[in-house]
Amino acid sequence: MGCPIAxxxxxxxxxxxxxxxxxxxxxxxxxxxxxxxxxxxxxxxLKAIAGLVDAASGCVEIAGxxxxxxxxxxxxxxxxxxxxxxxxxxxxxxxxxxxMGRSPYxxxxxxxxxxDYRITTKAMELTGISHLGQRRVDQVSGGxxxxxxxxxxxxxxxSILLLDEPTSALDPAHQLHIMDLVSRLQKQEELTxxxxxxxxxxxxxxxxxxAILKDGxxxxxxxxxxxxxxxxxxxxxxxxxxxxxGPVKGMMRVTPVPNKYARRLAGAATQVKVQVTCHTPGDxxxxxxxxxx
Amino acid sequence: MLAGCRFSRTRQLxxxxxxxxxxxxxxxAAILTGxxxxxxxxxxxxxxxxxxGTAASTILWKIxxxxxxxxxxxxxxxxxxxxxxxxxxxxxxxxPYILGISGGAASGAIAGMLAGLSLFPGVSASxxxxxxxxxxxxxxxxxKTANRRDSLLLGGVMINSFCGALxxxxxxMSGKSEIHRILFWLMGDLGLAGSARLxxxxxxxxxxxxIYCLARPLNTMLMGREGAILLGIDVKKTxxxxxxxxxxxxxxxxxxxxxxxxxxxxxxxxxxTVLGPDHRxxxxxxxxxxxxxxxxxxxxxxxxxxxxxxxxGVVTAMIGAPLFIILMWKGK
Numbered sequence: 001m002g003c004p005i006a007x008x009x010x011x012x013x014x015x016x017x018x019x020x021x022x023x024x025x026x027x028x029x030x031x032x033x034x035x036x037x038x039x040x041x042x043x044x045x046l047k048a049i050a051g052l053v054d055a056a057s058g059c060v061e062i063a064g065x066x067x068x069x070x071x072x073x074x075x076x077x078x079x080x081x082x083x084x085x086x087x088x089x090x091x092x093x094x095x096x097x098x099x100m101g102r103s104p105y106x107x108x109x110x111x112x113x114x115x116d117y118r119i120t121t122k123a124m125e126l127t128g129i130s131h132l133g134q135r136r137v138d139q140v141s142g143g144x145x146x147x148x149x150x151x152x153x154x155x156x157x158x159s160i161l162l163l164d165e166p167t168s169a170l171d172p173a174h175q176l177h178i179m180d181l182v183s184r185l186q187k188q189e190e191l192t193x194x195x196x197x198x199x200x201x202x203x204x205x206x207x208x209x210x211a212i213l214k215d216g217x218x219x220x221x222x223x224x225x226x227x228x229x230x231x232x233x234x235x236x237x238x239x240x241x242x243x244x245x246g247p248v249k250g251m252m253r254v255t256p257v258p259n260k261y262a263r264r265l266a267g268a269a270t271q272v273k274v275q276v277t278c279h280t281p282g283d284x285x286x287x288x289x290x291x292x293x
Numbered sequence: 294m295l296a297g298c299r300f301s302r303t304r305q306l307x308x309x310x311x312x313x314x315x316x317x318x319x320x321x322a323a324i325l326t327g328x329x330x331x332x333x334x335x336x337x338x339x340x341x342x343x344x345x346g347t348a349a350s351t352i353l354w355k356i357x358x359x360x361x362x363x364x365x366x367x368x369x370x371x372x373x374x375x376x377x378x379x380x381x382x383x384x385x386x387x388x389p390y391i392l393g394i395s396g397g398a399a400s401g402a403i404a405g406m407l408a409g410l411s412l413f414p415g416v417s418a419s420x421x422x423x424x425x426x427x428x429x430x431x432x433x434x435x436x437k438t439a440n441r442r443d444s445l446l447l448g449g450v451m452i453n454s455f456c457g458a459l460x461x462x463x464x465x466m467s468g469k470s471e472i473h474r475i476l477f478w479l480m481g482d483l484g485l486a487g488s489a490r491l492x493x494x495x496x497x498x499x500x501x502x503x504i505y506c507l508a509r510p511l512n513t514m515l516m517g518r519e520g521a522i523l524l525g526i527d528v529k530k531t532x533x534x535x536x537x538x539x540x541x542x543x544x545x546x547x548x549x550x551x552x553x554x555x556x557x558x559x560x561x562x563x564x565x566t567v568l569g570p571d572h573r574x575x576x577x578x579x580x581x582x583x584x585x586x587x588x589x590x591x592x593x594x595x596x597x598x599x600x601x602x603x604x605x606g607v608v609t610a611m612i613g614a615p616l617f618i619i620l621m622w623k624g625k
Contacts, residue, residue, distance in 0.1 A: 052519050076525025083519065090385070090515045090570035095297025103513055104525035110509025110573060111302060117295045133297025156524075 003078055003159040003192055004028035005049060009058035012044055012216075019044045021216040022058070031186050032194045033207030033224075037237055041216040042196040043084070046162045049194065050081045062160070076104035080153035081162035085142060085169055094140060094148050095133040098124055101155025120155055126181055127151040128174075142169040150178060154185070161186075163195040167202060175199075179206050200241070200254035204228045212236050228254060240265070299569045308574065312581035316365065319585040323361045323592045324353065359488035364591040364605070365584035366494045367483065367550050368560070370542040372583025373504055375557020376575060377539040380511045381532050382435070385562065386446060386620055389424075389543045390554035393452030397427025398540075398547035399479070400456045400463075407467045413493055420544040427452050428540055481553030481606025483591050496545050500538040501580060507535055508572035515570060553587070553606045555613020560586050562620065 005027045012020040020041045034042050047053045049060055051067050060067040062078060070078075080101070092100070101123070102116040124130045127147040132140055137148060146169045153161060163182070167175040183206050186193045197203050203210055203224065210227040212220040214236050220227045233241040233254070240257040242265065257265055300308065325336055331349050339350040371389060378387040378394075389395045401423020405416035434448035457479070464475055504511075510531045513521040521528050546553070560583040561575065568574050587605065590612070594603040 047519075050523060052522055072522065072527045073525035076523060079523075081523050083523075090383075090565065092512075092515075092570055093297045093299065095295050096299070096569070096571065099295060099298065100513060100516070100524060103509060106509060108506055108509075110512075120295055133295070135297075 003063045005160060005192060005194075006061040006064075007045075007049070007058070008061070010045075010048060010055055010060060011057045012041075012048055012053055013056040014044075018056075019216050020048065023213075023216075023218050024058075025211065025218060025221070027192055027194060027209075029190050029192055030208045031183060031206055032192070033203040033210045034194065034196045034213055035198070035200060035203050035210060036213035036219075040213040042213050043164055044216075045213065046081060046164055046194065046196055049160075050079055050162055051075055052081075073104045076156060078158055079160040079162065080156035080158040082146075082149050082153045082164060082166050084164045085146065091136040091138045093133065094129060094135050094137055094144075095120070095124070097137050097148055098129075098151045098155055101152035104156060119157065120151075123151040123154040126154065126185075128177060143171060143174055146170060147174070147178065150182075158191070159189075160192045160194070163193065163197075165197055165199075166195065167197070167199060175202065182206075200228065200233065201252070204243075204252040204254055205250075224252070228252065299571070300574060305574050308568070309577045309581065312578055312585070316581045316585040316588070319588040319592070320361050320365060323364070323588050324357045326592060326596060327352070327357055328595075355488055359491055360483050360591070361588055362491060363494065363549060364483050364588045366497055367546045367553060368556055368583040368585070368587025368590075369501070369580045370497050370546045370583075371553060371556040372560035372579040372586070373501065373557075373576065374539045374543045375561045376572065376579050377504060377511070377535050378557070379561060380514050380572065381535060382445060383515060383517065384445060385565070386558065386617065388555065388557035389539070390453075390552065390557065391446065391617070392431050392449040393427045393456060394424050394431070394540060394543055395547050395552050395554070396453040396456030397430075398424035398544040399552050400459045401426075401544070402548050403460050403463050403475075407463055417493060417496075417545065417548055420548045421541060423456075424540045424544045424547070425537070427456070428536060477604050478551035479606075480604035481551045481609065482604040483550050483587075484602065490549060493545055493549060497542045500542040503534060503538045505576050505580075507531060508576045511535070511572040511576070512570070551604075551606065553609055555609050555617065556583060556587055556590075558620075559609070559613050559616055562616065 005025075007023055007025045010020055010023045011018060023045065034045060036042050044053060048055060049062075051060075051070070051072075062070060062075070067075075099112060099116065099120045102112055102120065103110070105116065106112060121130070124133065127150050129144060129147050129151055132144060132148075137145060140148065146166065150163075150166060161182070166182070167178055170178060179202055182193060182195075185191055195203075195207070207224045209222065210224050211218055212227060212232070219236055220232055228243060230241055230243045233243065237256075240259075240262040242255045242257050244253045244255070245251070246253050324340070325331070325333060329352055331352065335344075335349045336353060338344050339347070339353045344350055374389040374394070375387070378389065378392060379385050398420040402416050402420035404423070405419030408415075408419075410416050410419065430452060431445065431448050435445040460479065510521070510526045513524040513526050514528070514532070516524065518528050560579050564575055564578045564582060568578055587609070590608045591605045594605045594608045597603060
């Protein structure tokens with residue numbers, strides 16, 4: 001367990017366009033979060049680790065072995081990935097879909113054994129979808145489908161878990177449920193978890209280390225407290241973002257600030273001791289309509 | 294066993310056994326029926342070889358049995374072909390005939406026949422070359438255009454029309470006067486093969502086996518290319534093996550029975566509705582059920598007209614084309 005990932009000078013191109021540029025990163029046995037604006041290359045980085053896209057240069061090593069030397073099936077026992085929402089083409093039931101996570105462990109004709117059923121049942125319990133087993137995957141809600149795919153990823157009993165915006169379709173209760181689950185599994189099973197998220201609060205509260213990816217480059221890397229600071233976030237996202245310490249130790253609150261509050265906030269910031277998000281309000285483009293506020 | 298998995302291993306085996314019985318009964322019904330009226334006892338005696346040399350025995354072994362074997366194998370191959378294309382393209386409307394694969398095989402076969410090649414390896418090889426070429430063409434068209442689902446089907450229709458025109462062109466250029474036979478062949482006819490050529494059907498058996506062994510990867514492919522890779526499947530290699538196996542099967546069937554459409558659409562659709570999309574059950578069910586379906590369609594083609602018989606392709610198209618339209622409505 002705790003399979004180390006080493007990425008060295010990784011560059012990935014789609015049709016000649018560089019999507020990842022010279023990314024170097026190692027992650028091992030931790031809850032690692034990648035954030036960054038849309039189109040920054042976050043999903044591509046996850047895909048490169050999972051072997052779904054080829055490197056133009058540089059390399060990805062899993063447990064010290066270059067990715068291309070891993071047999072596909074062995075890799076599927078080591079890495080599982082929850083992709084952004086995708087719609088199933090043919091209607092398996094929820095249970096059948098989750099059970100498919102056992103695929104890399106099955107023989108040629110692919111019949112499951114008791115152990116496979118046991119692991120599947122457990123994964124469905126953990127993600128809270130046991131009651132949905134007999135429903136068809138095209139008839140469950142977006143949030144339920146997301147949990148189905150998380151359960152399937154757990155069924156692969158991986159040592160590396162890649163999550164691409166796992167909570168984007170979930171309500172707050174299920175967001176916390178899934179994040180707590182992943183966080184607990186990460187510690188118990190010593191998993192290496194890499195999560196891509198736009199939810200900066202989740203990144204702040206669950207990520208041990210956080211990286212910011214922008215235009216395919218790794219722009220910041222460090223502990224959640226260091227990277228998730230107002231100035232850094234505001235600069236990279238290009239909008240005012242406020243970071244506050246929560247009432248409880250270790251808790252953080254990250255809020256994108258609408259223009260109508262941004263100026264007043266910059267003035268008030270020093271008094272209420274929140275981290276100042278913007279140096280001057282003029283740093284950000286503001287539409288004329290907000291000027292009157 | 295897990296709640297929510299539709300069929301346990303035992304129930305799967307039971308269902309497969311049941312389909313086997315259905316197939317055998319349809320074969321028996323087809324053997325018992327024909328233009329010359331043979332009594333049940335005559336047929337049974339001839340089948341077990343008790344009165345060799347009689348007219349009944351000749352009719353049975355030279356005409357009815359070969360025809361039923363061809364119908365069953367053709368139905369099985371075309372249904373499995375449909376299953377494979379539907380899974381790989383993630384499109385329930387994909388089918389060898391609609392995608393133009395059968396048309397390609399037919400063009401190749403006609404070209405081979407007109408060039409005076411023998412059935413094996415000559416005509417079979419040219420049919421396979423034709424089907425692989427159209428397969429390649431269909432895939433290129435569908436991946437290079439924006440709306441994959443529609444372009445795949447439209448591309449198939451165009452390839453089909455082109456192949457039809459090509460076949461007519463080849464025939465009229467050659468000056469051979471077998472137009473009536475060829476027209477029947479184009480509509481799909483199981484009566485033309487003759488027992489002497491049926492050895493070619495042996496070629497489909499390894500294809501059945503390969504596809505059955507790859508039933509689990511076929512399941513994961515329903516999750517899309519990336520989904521399948523993440524579940525440990527070498528998608529490129531597996532798809533190539535599956536597509537080539539399907540093309541070999543279809544080419545053999547086209548060589549022997551011409552263009553029979555829509556079997557690969559109707560049979561997998563029925564079984565997917567009833568049994569669900571798990572290929573470990575769907576593949577054997579379509580193999581046996583597809584066989585039974587075409588045997589029964591052929592029986593209808595022989596029995597329905599007051600004199601003579603219909604090409605079986607007429608029957609399958611009359612069932613299949615409306616279903617295709619219904620599926621397209623539902624899919625939107």
